[in-house]
Amino acid sequence: MKTTPNLLIQNAKPVDSNHDGSETVDIRIKDGVISEISSGLEKEDGEEVFDAGGAYVSGGWMDMHVHFREPGYEHKETVETGCRSAMFGGFTEVACMPNTKPAIHTRDVVEFIRNKSEEELVDVHPIGCVTKERKGESIAEMADMKEGGAVAFSDDGDPVYNSQVMRVALQYSSMLGLPIINHEEDLDLSRPGHMHEGEVSARLGLDGTPGIAEEAMIARDILLAGFTGGHIHVAHISTRKAVDLVRQAKKEGVNVTTEVCPHHFDLTDDEIEKRHFDTNVKMHPPLRTQDDVDAMVEGLADGTIDVICTDHAPHSIEEKEVEFIYAPNGITGLDTAWSISVKRLLEPGVLSLQQLLEKLVNNPRQILNLEIPEIKEGAAANLTIFNTDEKWTYTKDEVRSKSKNSPYIGETMTGRALAVYNKNRFAVNALKN
Template identity: 40%
Template sequence: MTLLIKSATIVDSKSDFHNQTVDILIEDGKISQISETIENTKNYEELTLENLHVSQGWFDSSVSFGEPGYEDRETIANGLKTAALSGFTDVAVNSNTHPVIDCNTDISFLKAKSFGNAVNLYPVGALTRNSEGVDLAELYDMQNAGAVAFYDYQKPISNPNLVKIALQYAGNFGGLVLSFPQESKITGLGVMNEHITSTSLGLKGNPALAEELQIARDLFILEYTEGKLHIPTISTAKSVDLIRKAKAKNLNVTCSVAVHNLVFSDESLVGFDTNFKVLPPLRTQEDIEALIEGLKDGTIDMVTSDHNPLDIEHKKVEFDHAQYGTTGLESAFGALNSTFTTKKTVELLTKGKDRFGIENHPIKVGETACITLFNPDDTYTFSSEDIIATSKNSCFVDHKLKGKAYGIFANNQLVIK
């Protein structure tokens, strides 16, 4: 399609027009002209939006949709619509499904279901068969079918030798191994952060030690294997420090943090709202400050919404029995933009592409148009009406946010609210 975007401020340090307000002409999916003013002499379709800003398309490294098996929580079709209207052009989709995505035909299924969509879906195959942590899944075959990484979603690998073998094997073909940072024997039956708040609420605690032990173990194994490791959704100050030291030793390690772990502390659980029951759990304010500092200095490589839609039967129950997870695509930008500058927020939402082997498209003439459209100054209180996902389990409801996505232009398609 042909589209003329009017009066858009570009937020892209790789663009010659960074921080400038310009018109952008897109023809056949490519940027053909960028100028202060472009005359619409050929009656192009025009797009004019209030306080419009554009950037390279945003990427989320940890998204769950449910399909196949949990379509009542979310389908791939509606999940991709949610991603698009939340500003994401690229999403890495977890094997948090039934059956688990653990072979090449499963990867092909996800790719086929997303074919022709504006949003690019990148499957994350299970690291082990059926995510049971016993035998490695078909990693090489899955990568050939389109998997960008391997991860047993939120299931720690208890066998350290399996992590060693996975890193060694995947290293032969450049595969990216993800290891969830939790030592389950330390966690026990803990359902929230072990601290003063858990004691006052009478809830069993999940100590920071459980995360830090697992990270320390995996970093030792990584150093031995010289593999390629990504640690998803860290949550403690000491975890940041461990990874900072590992990077100083030039280990091939990256990590992410979930947006909600940057915003809410364990004190948010005082009302026993199960939407705040997430994994890893919400930690202390001191941990939040360390995570934010880790993002600022580059120790933490990327942020994720860790979007995990869950139906009411798994959330509106006693706290101990509720499942872990919150939706987050719709609120990710507003939450981050309330914490960081818009430039830093955009950087955090695009930075993870390289690690997952996803192509970047700067806003330049001749480049493929893969852009996010947003208003960074729209201040509002997030409500259930802002949730596009089928499931409504968001911990951001009634929280004040700054910034809202209009949508995206990607794969020669415009998707806006």
């Protein structure tokens, strides 16, 4: 991607902790740094111009939970195609999960991913494994991976099942100042579930995964975090009782944070029946009940849930176009996260624009100890330009991921990212239809 060190963004409304989006300004970027914020700035020699037309601008969004599949599963996604999807979705930074082949359990794999993303606009931060080869038996080389650029540790796709291993992992990671991100699932309670265990699964005759399979593991991890003083980050939370557990733990001073995916505050397990076993509504944790969806919204509103992430999980057409019970879990999510958040959180007034952006800009970076981008003179330019009202249709042509396993294809969306700037690079997200 070509560099654009000098850019003039005209007619944009900044939104961050110091700007509420009510003021329209011009932003001049020189050599990748915000050099001037004012009104009526005119183009200078060697400068590209982008007229935001009154759209908003914030610090670049971050998704702290994606699967870019490389190395090992490049037929699903690569670092390059994943970054393409992230840019279209408005994200300038992501953290990628380690269930690759080989797994991200050594420094050389961490550095491989970082090297692959050097020429991309999107910063890709690898998350290293908690255990060697994600087998759950012995702790991976955490300190060495941190030196190579790992920002957290997780065996995502599988939980760290052994409690003693998790205890040691929390103790060790706390010395490194990085969180453990656990896939919260009691496997003895969850398997062989293919959807949420409840009325719909009983009606459809499918083995279900009960909410307690998630909640039991979260309860264990909260206790271990309190015991060790380590930082546990609950991945893709999905049940009301799980949110209650995190809420209470935070009140008690436990170092626990959590995230939620847009599909878990938007869709319910009814979709499996409505869509006649469409495998694009099969994910893990599974879609839950309306009460659980309501709890996700409540948790976002009261601050219990810190982050909105996507769990972007691309799979090939051949893998998804099979019987429901044989299909892999997961959907893509980078392209549509903003629009779903607008529909479910911003338009109903659950969160203000500033509050919503905290879940996408500030909080994920705070959890991962990364620099938070600022809209001020002298700051490195890391920006997302977006709107909240544009209507557009998410067709297969608009899918920027290498895979197309999204339940939102064909739907009308509201709000989208118009452009992103990071690392001296600028990308405009023009629609294809």
